[in-house]
Amino acid sequence: MPVKKIPETTISRLFLYLRKVTELSKLSMKRVSSAELGESLNLGAAQVRKDLGYFGQFGVSGSGYVVTELKEKLSKILSKHKTFNVAIVGTGHLGSALLAYSGFEKQGLNLVAAFDTDVNKIGKQLQGVEIESVSDMKDIIKEKKILLGIIAVPAKGAQDVADILTNAGVKCILNFAPKHLNVPEEVKVRDVDLSRELEMLSYFLGNGKKVKL
Amino acid sequence: MPVKKIPETTISRLFLYLRKVTELSKLSMKRVSSAELGESLNLGAAQVRKDLGYFGQFGVSGSGYVVTELKEKLSKILSKHKTFNVAIVGTGHLGSALLAYSGFEKQGLNLVAAFDTDVNKIGKQLQGVEIESVSDMKDIIKEKKILLGIIAVPAKGAQDVADILTNAGVKCILNFAPKHLNVPEEVKVRDVDLSRELEMLSYFLGNGKKVKL
DNA sequence: ATATTGTTGTGATTTTTTTCACAGATTTCG
DNA sequence: CGAAATCTGTGAAAAAAATCACAACAATAT
Known part of the structure; x- marks a missing residue:
């Protein structure tokens, strides 16, 4: 694994992307560009791409990211499947x-x-x-x-x-x-x-x- | 006014310094060094000095900061005297x-x-x-x-x-x-x-x- | 088919923030 | 008093993060 060190700020934004993409998937939107993703979050397109880039490349040049795919990847990256006990x-x-x-x-x-x-x-x-x-x-x-x-x-x-x-x-x-x-x-x-x-x-x-x- | 732009992170740390210095003043401590101030906050001495440095120089070479004075200055900088209505x-x-x-x-x-x-x-x-x-x-x-x-x-x-x-x-x-x-x-x-x-x-x-x- | 447009991934650059390092000031101690 | 120890304030260096900018590729239009 090419473990580049990932900024905590990036991780934190990833959750925002996941939220957004979850929303989009509910609206049956098929694809989304980095610009669209960043827009309502006040983040630049480059920022979004760089953030996602840390985890490999799952965008498609010319047409953006496939919503369902991105959602799933983010979900996985962010360990949304595991559970923990809390006090x-x-x-x-x-x-x-x-x-x-x-x-x-x-x-x-x-x-x-x-x-x-x-x-x-x-x-x-x-x-x-x-x-x-x-x-x-x-x-x-x-x-x-x-x-x-x-x-x-x-x-x-x-x-x-x-x-x-x-x-x-x-x-x-x-x-x-x-x-x-x-x-x-x-x-x-x-x-x-x-x-x-x-x-x-x-x-x-x-x-x-x-x-x- | 020499308005250097002050990082928001600095402002945010100022409140921590104020807390600390308030605590120290209750303990009747007279002076405190940047190193001591940063210590329990996991901040380096240089960071503390630089943060305070944005607002002029109120430390004393060789002996640190006068607790009561620092407390008062921070209080003033941070508008702790004004009041606002909230909903x-x-x-x-x-x-x-x-x-x-x-x-x-x-x-x-x-x-x-x-x-x-x-x-x-x-x-x-x-x-x-x-x-x-x-x-x-x-x-x-x-x-x-x-x-x-x-x-x-x-x-x-x-x-x-x-x-x-x-x-x-x-x-x-x-x-x-x-x-x-x-x-x-x-x-x-x-x-x-x-x-x-x-x-x-x-x-x-x-x-x-x-x-x- | 080819040109045009849109969009990614990423190296380079810029900006921001932190850390270093040291001159100069102050206090302490012998 | 003079030497040693302690600190600040700050310019310089380093590190971290954000932004730019562009080649490469995909989709769409002509």
């Missing part, structure tokens, strides 16, 4: 909203456990999942072979939770706490930092690009 | 969780309106905010001078909502719908695409970096 830590407002989120299954993710420290919550069910104690987390994660952990606890406890998760063998973390997590190199973390997003927007509102001290 | 559109699980989120005030954001299309919800209160009809949205946004809109509706309706928002004068959008929004150039959008985050992680779980077709 949520923290069942506050955000954690609960996530438990109710229907998108997990679509991504091949089985939400099989939820944890909290609040004794009033432990034992209760939420969206068909029983809330268990964080103190039992390590064992349960190992037992259920959970590979992906979602952290939805306050910043203060986030690093501790991350430590337990990685210790128990979790490979990826989706972190909602506004706190940078230090984890072993082989563990992949993605941050969803709501606080920072709001701050960024607030910054743009306040500065409209120009900076004054 | 949430969509009061499902996610929207409700957001309404309950306490972080808005901290960012100087006043959550002053919530909208939904569901007639059963309209008129009810959620976290002290009355849910109003999307059909009245345009007027209310203008009237309350709302500059930031948060979209927490399904992908299908997201573009329509974005259109109404921008039309009513909203300057920034925080978009939770898994859909790319087309908006006028002067409007700033930030996407929080949960679906894509999960997909990305799922990809890493499945591929552990290497790609096979």
Whole structure:
């Protein structure tokens, strides 16, 4: 395999292409050009082609990409067929909203456990999942072979939770706490930092690009 | 004003520095070096200095940055003193969780309106905010001078909502719908695409970096 | 058949972002 | 005080990512 290193930004765009191409396939569109693919995503045609190019050549000169074929290839590249077990830590407002989120299954993710420290919550069910104690987390994660952990606890406890998760063998973390997590190199973390997003927007509102001290 | 163009990534890191420096100031630490600042954030010292360098020079050779001073400067740069009005559109699980989120005030954001299309919800209160009809949205946004809109509706309706928002004068959008929004150039959008985050992680779980077709 | 048009794949170029590296300033220590 | 250690600010270099530009090929029109 000619393993060129693929930029993470490319991977991330691939999902957008897959979405789009799925949409197009529902509309029974046969073919699509790189320009069309990029258009509504505000991406240049060259960008699209380069991204796809990392994975071999499945376009047809002169007529673009065959929608169904592209969809299938992207699906395969992006491992949309595999499934993994997931745990949520923290069942506050955000954690609960996530438990109710229907998108997990679509991504091949089985939400099989939820944890909290609040004794009033432990034992209760939420969206068909029983809330268990964080103190039992390590064992349960190992037992259920959970590979992906979602952290939805306050910043203060986030690093501790991350430590337990990685210790128990979790490979990826989706972190909602506004706190940078230090984890072993082989563990992949993605941050969803709501606080920072709001701050960024607030910054743009306040500065409209120009900076004054 | 020597308006060098400042990378958005820099701005985004500035918030992390501010967080850190706020923490340090609570610990009564007097000074901090670029190396220390970057350390727990996995950022190099040079990166930190360069980021701060965009806004003038407020470090002291040989001894680093004065914590309180840096905190204040960052605060100022990042417009942490100004406040703006915010509306949430969509009061499902996610929207409700957001309404309950306490972080808005901290960012100087006043959550002053919530909208939904569901007639059963309209008129009810959620976290002290009355849910109003999307059909009245345009007027209310203008009237309350709302500059930031948060979209927490399904992908299908997201573009329509974005259109109404921008039309009513909203300057920034925080978009939770898994859909790319087309908006006028002067409007700033930030996407929080949960679906894509999960997909990305799922990809890493499945591929552990290497790609096979 | 041949010309024309449309579109891919990719090397080259440009732009953006990060990292390096070091002069010059400050503090500390003997 | 003078030497050694610590840091910043920043130009230069490197790395990463996006964009350009064009040869090669396919489809369509004449």
